[in-house]
Structures are given as structure tokens and as C-alpha cells.
Amino acid sequence: MKPIPISYIARNLWVRRVTTLLTAGGMALVVYTFATVLMMSEGIRATLVATGQPDNVLVLRKGSGAEINSGIDRVQAGILETLPGLATDAQGRPLLSKETVVLNSLPKRGTGKPSNVTMRGTSTTGLMLRPQVRLLAGRMFEPGRAEVVVGSAVTEGFAGALLGQTLRFGGRDWRVVGVFDGGRTAFDSEIWGDADLMMQAFRRNAYSTVVFRLANPAGFERIKEAVAADPRLTVEPKPEIRFYEEQSEALAQFISILGTTLSVIFSIGAVVGAMITMFAAVAQRVGEIGTLRALGFRRGAVLLAFLGESLLLSLVGGLMGLAGASLMQNVNISTTNFQTFSELAFQFKMTGGIIVKTLVFSLVMGFVGGFIPAWRAGRLKIVDCLRAA
Secondary structure (H helix, E strand, O other): OOOOOHHHHHHHHHHOHHHHHHHHHHHHHHHHHHHHHHHHHHHHHHHHHOOOOOOEEEEEEOOOOOHHHOOEOHHHHHHHHOOOOEOEOOOOOEOEEEEEEEEEEEEEOOOOOEEEEEEEEEOHHHHHOOOOOEEEEEOOOOOOOOEEEEEHHHHHHEOOOOOOOEEEEOOEEEEEEEEEEOOOOHHHHEEEEEHHHHHHHOOOOOEOEEEEEEOOHHHHHHHHHHHHHOOOOOEEEEEHHHHHHHHHHHHHHHHHHHHHHHHHHHHHHHHHHHHHHHHHHHHHOHHHHHHHHHOOOOHHHHHHHHHHHHHHHHHHHHHHHHHHHHHHHHOEEEEEOOOOOOEEEEEOOOOHHHHHHHHHHHHHHHHHHHHHHHHHHHHOOHHHHHHHO
16 A cells, blocks of 8 residues: 655644644644653652662651651660671761651641651761761751751742751740751751751650661661561661552642643543544545545555544643653642641652653554544545545
């Protein structure tokens, strides 16, 4: 079967460029929504997964799904310090941080509406365990003093969180002595202070979690067996990366499912628009179709030509939508983390997989919207076409 040249297909779209642009624009809006949702889901997942380090282990109470509902008493925390296989600092002390994690409500900048912020009681060792965290301004808090350092997203989003200002929580005033960059991780949305002071302020008698570094990343199974063999320990160690992967799944999956469902609903309108455009093209070009058939092009060639127009139209719309969605990478946004009920700042993230999925979604819209008109064009008889012309 002799195919109709691609140049002929593209020329027909150019001749009807106003209609082409309007139809492609409608598809682009749907594609933009679809791509943005996927980028949002990927941005949340990337933010949380990047929070973990490959050689860090995070220990929670058994059955705890998040740090805020975990509890590890001082005796158990002391036992964890003696586990074999822990990395040590220059003084030979284990690289281990006993931490308290609680939620506190602070007013949003501009609106004054309250929102939950993660407060992390940690130590100087805790900073060493997170190499992606670096101070942007000020200094680290001093142990035993009511001082805090705040993540960059907290400084931008909450009132009273600027360097030198004072935050009121836990029945006392806390001075902001530093601002840190969490390297686009969940730490950007946290406030850090001295662990023991925060335990007192929030009336906690146990740590929330213990984080330590392995001397050898391959030694996790040995640590896990040692913890399971000690009857005094009712805790569960997890690689830090795996923990944050689990934290990201619920929220990322919810946004992905909800957004994809909405995009599919919106795509019905785009498909109908493409179908109307292609039916109009068939009606306007009946004589042209008859001429093509008279020149020896078969029904299948005509069908493929009109279907090719619809697919090319949807590809243009897909590229337009992707171009618009790519600009969202410069936007910072925050949402509530379902696992911790605290605010999480993140950025939209475009990946190669999202580009492929988006273009496939766009081409599917073009195929569905263009097949019936293309089939109609291919079924027209030569005599009827030439008579109508």
C-alpha cells in the first residue's frame, strides 16, 4: 500500500493553522495538568528520598510509622550506642544522635494562619550525620541553651522565623541563631534545637528516634540481628533511605492518582475537540479525498493520513503542554505530609520518564480523537467524493 507523504499531512495542518492552534492549545492545557501532577508527585518523592543517607540507620519503636509517634527510652538509646559496627568520629565516639521529633503550630507569613512545623531536637552529631545540611547564615545552636536553627523553607514561609527573631513554643522563648539549607530535602521544613531542652519543653521522657552511621553500609543486617537478639530492645532499625521512601509513598501516590483521574476527565473534552476538528477537515476535503483515491491511494492510506494529522496535532499540543509544565520547576510549593501532618516544602521535578508518559498520553488523546474521523475518510467512495466536489 502506497502511503501518503508526511509533508502532505503537515501541510494540511499548516493550511488550517488557526483551527490547529486552538485544538492543540486545548490539548496542551490537559497535557500541562497531567505533567504537572506527575512532576508534583515526583518532587515530593525526590525531596523525601534525598533526606536519607545510604550509610545511616534510623531506629524507631516497633510499630511506629513515623518519628512523631515513636518512643525510645534513655536505657534503650544507651544500648544502641554500644552496638557493633557503628562509625566513630575523630575522638572515637560513635556517630549517633538521640533525637526528639514533635509538631508545633506556627503562623504562616502573610496570612497568619497556623500550620504544623516539625521540631527536631538533635545535636552537633546530628548535623554531622546529615552532610547535605549546611548553614546559610548565623551559627549552630549551643547545647543547653534555648536556641534554634531553622530550615530555609521555614524562614520563607513562617512568621517570626528570621535570623535574630524569637519563636514562642513549649512554654519558653527560643532565639533563632541560624538558618540552614537542607539541600532540597525535608529538613528544609524543620526547626532544630537541643534534644534535651526540647524534651523538657514538650514534657517528653523518651527520645523519638535514634540515628547512627554504619562503619560499613553492608553491615546493616548484622545490626538488625543484634537488635532483634536483645530482649531489652523493642525497636526496629531501618536504612534511612528506605524509611523516607516509605514516608513519601502515601502522599505521592495520592497526588498521582487524583491528578491522573482529573487529567483523564479533562482529556475527554480535548478528545472531543480533536474529533470535531478532524470531522470538519474530512467534510471540507471530500473532493481532495476523491482525488487521492483516483490517483491510486487506497482506503488504508487515506485513513493513515488523517490519523497521522490527528497524531501530529496531539504531538504539537503535547510539546506545548510540556514546555509550560517545565517552567513549574522554578516554583516552590508546600503541602501537608500525610505521615507526619506537618508542612513539607518541595519543588516540581521533571524527569525523562515524565516526558515519555506525557507524550504517550498526548498521542493517545490524538489517536482516540482522530480514529473515527479517519475511518470515515477512508470509507468514502471515489464516485461520491468526486460528485460532492
